[in-house]
Amino acid sequence: MINRLLGLSGRSASRTSDEEGETPAVRxxxxxxxYGATGARFGSGRERTVTALDDVSLEVQSGETVGLQGxxxxxxxxxxxxxxxxxxxxxxxxxxxESDLSALSARARTRVRRRHVGIVFQRFxxxxxxxxxxxxxxxxxxxxxxxxxxxxxxTALLEEVGLGDRAxxxxxxxxxxxxxRVALARALAGDPDVLVADEPTGELDTDTGxxxxxxxxxxxxxxxxxxxxxxxxxLSVADRVVTLRDGRVIDDGR
Amino acid sequence: xxxxxxxxRTRWVGIVSLAVARLWRRAMHTRSGRIAATVTVxxxxxxxxxxxxxxxxxxxxxxxxxxxxxxxxxxPAESATLSAVDGVEGPRLGDTNARTETIADADGVDHASPVxxxxxxLEAATEGEERRTVLLVGVVPDDEPxxxxxxxxxxxxxxxxxxxDGSYDGPPNGEIVLSAAAADRLEAEEGDExxxxxxxxxxxxxxxxLTVAAVxxxxxxxxxxxxxxxxxxxxxxxxxxxxxxxxxxxWGDDDAASAAASEAYPDAAVDSGATANPASLFDDGLAxxxxxxxLLVGVVxxxxxxxxxxxxxxxxxxxxxxxxESVGIEQRGRLAIVAxxxxxxxxCGAVVGIVLGFAGIYAVNAVAGATIAPGxxxxxxPAFVPYALVVxxxxxxxxxxxxxxxxxxxxxxEEVSR
Numbered sequence: 061m062i063n064r065l066l067g068l069s070g071r072s073a074s075r076t077s078d079e080e081g082e083t084p085a086v087r088x089x090x091x092x093x094x095y096g097a098t099g100a101r102f103g104s105g106r107e108r109t110v111t112a113l114d115d116v117s118l119e120v121q122s123g124e125t126v127g128l129q130g131x132x133x134x135x136x137x138x139x140x141x142x143x144x145x146x147x148x149x150x151x152x153x154x155x156x157x158e159s160d161l162s163a164l165s166a167r168a169r170t171r172v173r174r175r176h177v178g179i180v181f182q183r184f185x186x187x188x189x190x191x192x193x194x195x196x197x198x199x200x201x202x203x204x205x206x207x208x209x210x211x212x213x214x215t216a217l218l219e220e221v222g223l224g225d226r227a228x229x230x231x232x233x234x235x236x237x238x239x240x241r242v243a244l245a246r247a248l249a250g251d252p253d254v255l256v257a258d259e260p261t262g263e264l265d266t267d268t269g270x271x272x273x274x275x276x277x278x279x280x281x282x283x284x285x286x287x288x289x290x291x292x293x294x295l296s297v298a299d300r301v302v303t304l305r306d307g308r309v310i311d312d313g314r
Numbered sequence: 315x316x317x318x319x320x321x322x323r324t325r326w327v328g329i330v331s332l333a334v335a336r337l338w339r340r341a342m343h344t345r346s347g348r349i350a351a352t353v354t355v356x357x358x359x360x361x362x363x364x365x366x367x368x369x370x371x372x373x374x375x376x377x378x379x380x381x382x383x384x385x386x387x388x389x390p391a392e393s394a395t396l397s398a399v400d401g402v403e404g405p406r407l408g409d410t411n412a413r414t415e416t417i418a419d420a421d422g423v424d425h426a427s428p429v430x431x432x433x434x435x436l437e438a439a440t441e442g443e444e445r446r447t448v449l450l451v452g453v454v455p456d457d458e459p460x461x462x463x464x465x466x467x468x469x470x471x472x473x474x475x476x477x478x479d480g481s482y483d484g485p486p487n488g489e490i491v492l493s494a495a496a497a498d499r500l501e502a503e504e505g506d507e508x509x510x511x512x513x514x515x516x517x518x519x520x521x522x523x524l525t526v527a528a529v530x531x532x533x534x535x536x537x538x539x540x541x542x543x544x545x546x547x548x549x550x551x552x553x554x555x556x557x558x559x560x561x562x563x564x565w566g567d568d569d570a571a572s573a574a575a576s577e578a579y580p581d582a583a584v585d586s587g588a589t590a591n592p593a594s595l596f597d598d599g600l601a602x603x604x605x606x607x608x609l610l611v612g613v614v615x616x617x618x619x620x621x622x623x624x625x626x627x628x629x630x631x632x633x634x635x636x637x638x639e640s641v642g643i644e645q646r647g648r649l650a651i652v653a654x655x656x657x658x659x660x661x662c663g664a665v666v667g668i669v670l671g672f673a674g675i676y677a678v679n680a681v682a683g684a685t686i687a688p689g690x691x692x693x694x695x696p697a698f699v700p701y702a703l704v705v706x707x708x709x710x711x712x713x714x715x716x717x718x719x720x721x722x723x724x725x726x727x728e729e730v731s732r
Contacts, residue, residue, distance in 0.1 A: 137731065146640065146726055167644055174642020181730055185637045189339040194332075199641040201328040204321030210328070230339070246641065 083158055084119040085253055085284035086143055091116045091152035093138055093307075112138040113149065114307040122253065125277070125285040126313070127298030134304040136288035140256040143286060144177050145169035157253055174199055178247030180276075182259035184239040186231040192218060192242045193227040199249045217245040221275055237268030241275060248279055255285045261294050273297050329647045333654035336634075348630075349659055352623040356663025356709075357670055359615045360702045364671020365678060366608035367701070368692035374601035382429070383461040384563035386571040389583045406430075410559035411477055411545070413578040414454070417562065420577075422570025427454040428544055428559030429462055432551040436500055436508045436524075436540075445511070448496045448538040452547030452559070460565060465491050465541045469528035477545035482554050486546050490524040496538035497529040504529055513551050522550050536683050609705065616660070616709030624656040624717035628724075635721055636729030645722065652721045657710045664706030668699055 093113040113135045120126045128136040141147045142154050145161045148169075154161040157176055161169055173179075186195045196214035205213070218227050221241040223234075231239055240260060247255060260276060261269030270293070276285070277297045287298060295301050300313030341349050390405035410428035418426040430452040435445040454474045455467035469491045478484030490508060492500065502508060503526065510522045524542065548554040562579070564571040568586065575584045628635070638648050675692040682691040 141727060144640070146730075170639065170642055170644050173640070179640055181640075183732075185633070185640070185730055187336065187634050187637060189336045189634075190332075194335065198332075198638070198643070201332055202325060202643050202647055204323075204325035204328070206324050207328065207331070250642070 084155075085122045085157060086118070086120040086286070087153075087155040088116055088118040088139070088142065089153040089155070091139075091142060091149045091154060093142065093147065093149040093151075111307050113142070116152070116304075116307070116309050118302060118309065118312065120254075120284040120286060122284050123282050124300075125280055125287065125298045127295035127301040128286060128288040128304060129290070129295055129301055130304035132290075133306075135307040136304055137258050138307075139304070140179075140258050140286055140288055143254065144179050144256050145173045174202055174250055176250075176253045178250065178252035178255045180240070180243050180247050180255070180257040180260045182262040184231070184236075184243045184263070186239055186242055186246070188231050191228050191230060192223060192234065192238075195231070195242055196245045196249055198246060203250070213249065214245070217248055218242070220248075220279075221245045235268075236264050237271060240264060240268075240272050244272065244275060244279070253283060255280055255283050257285070257287045259289050259291075259294075260287065261289070261291060266293075269293070325647075326650075329643075329650050330654055333651040334658060336651070337655050337658055348623055348627055352620060352659050353663040353666060355619045355623075356616055356660055356706060357666035359612050359619075360664050360667025360706055361670030361674055363608050363612035363705060364668060364698050364702055365674030365692065367605045367698060368671070368675040368694055369678065370601040370605035370608070371693040371695060372691050373604065382463070382563045384565050385568050385586065386564040386566075386575050387585050388562040388564070388575045388579050389560070389585070391581055391583050406553075406558045406560055407562060407579065407582060408556045408558055410562055411454075411474075411480065411557045414562050417564055417571075417574045417578050420570060420574035422567035423564060423574050424566040425456045425458065425460065426562060426564045426571075426574075427462065427467075428557075429453055429561050429563055430544060430547050430551065430553055430559040431463070432513065432547060432553070434510050434513070434540075434547075434551070436510055438500065438502065438506065438508060446499050446538075448492075448499060448540050450510070450547050450551070451539060451541050452544035452551075453541055453563075454544050455541075458565075462541065462563060463539045465493055465530050465539060466528075467491075467541060469530070470541060470543060471527075474543050474545045476543060476549065480557070482545055482549050484545075486522070487543050488522070488524050488546070489527040489543065491527050491541040492529045493537070493539045494529065494531050495536050496540045497526075499538045502526050502529075510550055522546065612705055613709050613712070616663075616706060617712045620656065620660050620710055621713035621716040624652070624659075624713060625720055627655070628652060628717045628720040632724045633729045633732065635724045636726040639724075639726045640730055649718050649721055652717050653714055656714060656717055657707065660706050660710035660713075661703065664703050667706070668702045671698065671702065 091113050092111070092115055094109040094111050096109045116135070116139065118126075118139070128139055130136055138147070142149055143156065145156070145164070148162050152162070156172060159172055161172065164172065187198070190198075193211065193214045196217050197210040200210045200213065215224065215227055218224050221244055223238060223241055223245070226234060226238060231242070234242065240263070257276060261272055264272060273294060276287070287294060289295055302309055302313050303311040337349070388407065390407055407428070414426045414428050417423060432450050432452070433447055434450040435447050437445040449463075451463040451465070453462045453467050453470070455470040455472055457468060457472045460467045470489050471487045475484045476482060476486040492502060497503060500508065506526045508524045508526065510524060512521060544559070545554070548557065553559070562575065564575050572584055635648055635652075638651070672694055675694045678692045
């Protein structure tokens with residue numbers, strides 16, 4: 061429904077391809093990532109590194125929702141950040157709609173993220189000085205979408221997530237659940253092919269979290285969705301759940 | 315314009331709007347002490363700059379005694395002599411009576427007059443009156459209504475009968491026109507007799523007696539100024555030898571007057587007759603030094619404070635910058651937002667500072683007038699507005715690299731993981 065409201069055509073080609081089963085929307089191939097490889101040295105003079113991801117391979121099809129579970133530090137968020145192009149892994153490949161993210165420049169990764177990836181953070185990360193509508197319209201600014209169109213799209217998305225009457229409110233004037241719905245609307249502004257959500261209900265009470273999950277399920281129906289969470293209720297919306305421990309996939313849920 | 319140009323333009327309009335909207339919301343809807351502090355410091359600095367420049371301009375301009383309505387003014391070219399503040403008399407034009415007649419005879423020139431300014435101690439002709447100082451301004455009046463030193467020259471008898479073709483032996487007119495401030499100071503009114511003691515170097519026969527021809531009640535300047543005939547002041551003031559004057563004022567067509575003046579005084583400065591010309595700052599060493607010092611101090615203070623506060627703002631705003639990156643705003647766009655926020659804040663400070671500066675000039679004049687100085691000690695000028703804005707923008711641009719470097723170093727992962 062949101063897609064129709066947005067009227068964006070960028071996603072349809074890849075979706076058709078995916079429907080034919082040719083290419084996954086997201087593919088991680090033997091991804092390894094170490095933090096601190098160029099970081100601080102300790103007293104011994106040796107360089108200390110932390111392996112966040114260790115030979116992780118994963119595929120997510122369009123229309124599939126994949127849950128990521130595992131204890132803190134298992135690498136769930138790092139997988140999401142890698143898929144969103146926010147980090148370049150130390151080794152391995154990340155293909156997003158057939159683009160190898162790790163081979164792209166920072167600017168090109170930003171462009172891919174803007175056009176194909178929507179991110180929902182645990183702590184919402186709305187800009188406090190902008191209204192709900194302006195927050196939702198943010199991803200469209202860089203695309204050069206005219207102001208009036210940005211407003212129309214943002215208003216439609218806010219209505220879609222049930223916040224049409226909160227468009228002019230600042231984040232500080234919204235409840236936690238409302239903020240997360242605004243964040244979800246913002247993630248959908250560019251009509252992304254891939255949606256990544258990092259503990260989307262982590263800051264919400266049970267009922268509010270359930271509402272947000274329902275919404276996430278609804279908007280993620282024809283997208284590749286990755287949801288990282290500790291919470292079984294949140295993971296219950298996933299088509300399959302991948303389990304990580306110490307940066308390794310120990311169960312890919314198949 | 316093709317589609318990509320249009321989209322690029324729309325994108326930049328969006329980014330500028332986003333930057334301004336964020337700044338506005340932060341200023342209006344949050345307790346943004348930092349924005350207020352930046353605006354305040356820039357405003358105070360720019361205000362001081364404008365005020366000091368106004369004082370410098372008055373210093374260079376010579377105050378009320380230079381308030382002429384002539385079209386062209388000839389002044390001695392820049393010299394190494396500093397302002398008369400330190401007691402050193404400034405340079406003067408020579409041979410003014412004869413050369414001014416040449417200028418006045420040129421086509422397109424209506425009238426020309428040397429102007430000599432001398433402080434004189436006048437006293438009422440009655441016994442026992444104390445001497446009081448006024449600024450005597452010598453001119454050659456004609457019968458047209460003109461203004462020199464803010465006073466009407468046509469209240470004096472036309473011509474300069476005492477000059478006598480350079481012999482200074484003609485009959486003196488013995489007239490004086492007083493400004494309201496001078497009349498107050500001398501407690502004189504129209505028809506009163508005033509005595510002017512001979513000054514050092516005088517060529518005349520001693521004290522001169524003058525009759526108050528008029529008191530110009532319309533003059534609201536607090537400088538006590540009085541108009542007299544040029545040659546009479548030259549005689550009593552010791553300027554007859556060499557026919558000295560401080561400037562020559564020319565009325566008539568600008569081009570013709572300027573050409574005639576330049577021909578008569580090829581080495582002198584020929585300027586349009588507007589008073590308080592900021593360009594005069596460059597002609598006076600002390601005034602120029604004071605205004606330059608104000609400029610340098612202003613730029614340094616503005617730059618330092620803008621850099622510091624903008625840097626602190628970026629530190630506080632890292633998470634928002636990271637969010638902008640996470641939603642796909644490219645680095646150029648994010649840095650533009652920081653730059654626009656910094657510049658807009660600086661310009662807001664400059665606008666407030668301009669108002670403060672003009673208020674400062676008014677206050678300085680009010681305080682000086684009520685205490686130590688008889689007239690204006692600071693001038694305002696419309697050019698101060700663009701000048702202050704340029705200084706503020708320059709300071710903002712110099713300060714800019716610091717917040718931009720901090721913004722560029724923001725780690726999106728670090729910030730969104732908090």
